Amino acid sequence: MPAKNRKQRPSAGYIPVDSFSDLAFLLIIFFILVTSLQKQSGFVTDIPSGQKSEAQPEKTTSITIRDDRISLNDQFLDVFQLRAKLQEMNLPARKAQEEKIVLLEAVGGVHYQTYFEVMAAISSAGGVIAIVKEDQGPKK
Amino acid sequence: MKPRRRRNAVNVPVASMGDIAFLLIIFFMVCSNFIKESSIRLQPPRAADLRALKETPVTVSISAEGEIFLQGQRVPDAQAIEWGVAALIKDKATPEGRTVVFKCDQKMGKEVFEPVLDSIAKAGALVAAMGEETQ
Numbered sequence: 001m002p003a004k005n006r007k008q009r010p011s012a013g014y015i016p017v018d019s020f021s022d023l024a025f026l027l028i029i030f031f032i033l034v035t036s037l038q039k040q041s042g043f044v045t046d047i048p049s050g051q052k053s054e055a056q057p058e059k060t061t062s063i064t065i066r067d068d069r070i071s072l073n074d075q076f077l078d079v080f081q082l083r084a085k086l087q088e089m090n091l092p093a094r095k096a097q098e099e100k101i102v103l104l105e106a107v108g109g110v111h112y113q114t115y116f117e118v119m120a121a122i123s124s125a126g127g128v129i130a131i132v133k134e135d136q137g138p139k140k
Numbered sequence: 141m142k143p144r145r146r147r148n149a150v151n152v153p154v155a156s157m158g159d160i161a162f163l164l165i166i167f168f169m170v171c172s173n174f175i176k177e178s179s180i181r182l183q184p185p186r187a188a189d190l191r192a193l194k195e196t197p198v199t200v201s202i203s204a205e206g207e208i209f210l211q212g213q214r215v216p217d218a219q220a221i222e223w224g225v226a227a228l229i230k231d232k233a234t235p236e237g238r239t240v241v242f243k244c245d246q247k248m249g250k251e252v253f254e255p256v257l258d259s260i261a262k263a264g265a266l267v268a269a270m271g272e273e274t275q
Contacts, residue, residue: 017158024161031168041190042270044239047261083189106250112202113246115253116185116271124189131258 043123048101048130060101061089061127063118067108070118079117086125097128105132180209182245185271193268194236198228200260202244206252218255225263240265 063082064071070082077085091100102122106115122129180203200221201209208215210224229238240260244253260267 017155020158021154021161024158024165027165028161028168031165040193040195040241040270041273042193042241042268043190044193044266044268046266047257049258049261049264079187106254110250111246112244112248112250112253113185115250116244116246116269117187119269120187120189120271131254131261133254133258 043120045119045123045129048128060098060103061086061091062103062105062132063122065104065106065110065114065118068110068114070114079121082118083121083125086121086127089125092126100126100128101130102127103130103132180207180212180243181205182243183247184243185246186274187271188274190271190273193241193270194239196236196239196241196268198225198240198265200225200240200242200256202248202253202256204245204247206248208252208256218259221256222259222263225260225265229263229265235266238265239268241268241270243270 062073064074070077070079072082072085086102091102094100104115104118104122119129180201182201182203199209199211201212203209208218208221210221211228215221215224225240229240232238240263242257242260244256257267
């Protein structure tokens with residue numbers, strides 16, 4: 001039988017897998033690029049919402065940030081001093097929830113960096129942050 | 141004259157490379173946390189005493205330009221944040237489900253971030269303020 005007339009038989013069950021690894025490595029590169037391995041850090045706080053109350057308990061701690069300067073109960077401090085003072089107060093030991101509240105008021109030009117540091121200090125000291133909004137004045 | 145030796149063609153076994161590669165893909169797929177808000181430009185604030193935050197489904201961000209975003213979508217004002225967050229946490233009963241990650245640029249003024257924080261509180265959510273730990 002001449003060779004020309006012989007039909008070529010397909011090779012039995014051969015799947016070309018050589019390019020699979022190339023494809024897989026491309027997918028790996030994609031996942032490496034989009035993966036975020038960075039852990040988020042911060043603090044969780046439950047900010048009470050409500051209307052302004054005229055009468056505040058005498059024990060309520062009040063922090064004011066005026067133009068990025070921090071004052072605790074009308075005494076100017078830096079963040080480190082504030083943290084130490086709040087730790088001294090031992091807020092978690094106070095029984096009533098209202099006594100754990102720390103009023104936080106921002107007046108004038110306050111940046112989030114300062115606000116965040118103060119909130120982090122209150123949160124780590126076991127206090128409950130209550131945001132006091134600056135008075136807008138009477139509506140016309 | 142020495143007879144020439146025929147060199148055998150080097151055969152690198154690459155058949156298992158695909159298996160290894162696909163195992164790595166599965167690993168990355170399982171561990172991946174897709175960045176939804178990669179387009180939002182902001183410099184997070186820094187503070188001490190921060191803790192690792194768990195992944196939460198709701199995110200509110202304020203970019204360096206003062207634009208407010210809910211779940212990566214720009215919203216017009218803080219009022220929209222209150223409605224949006226309230227709708228997103230409506231069916232959530234656990235504190236983890238009601239936690240909203242709040243990201244804000246460190247140089248942002250209080251006129252922008254304070255109403256947003258207030259809106260999140262009014263919506264009944266816990267605030268997980270995100271920042272970077274100082275060394």
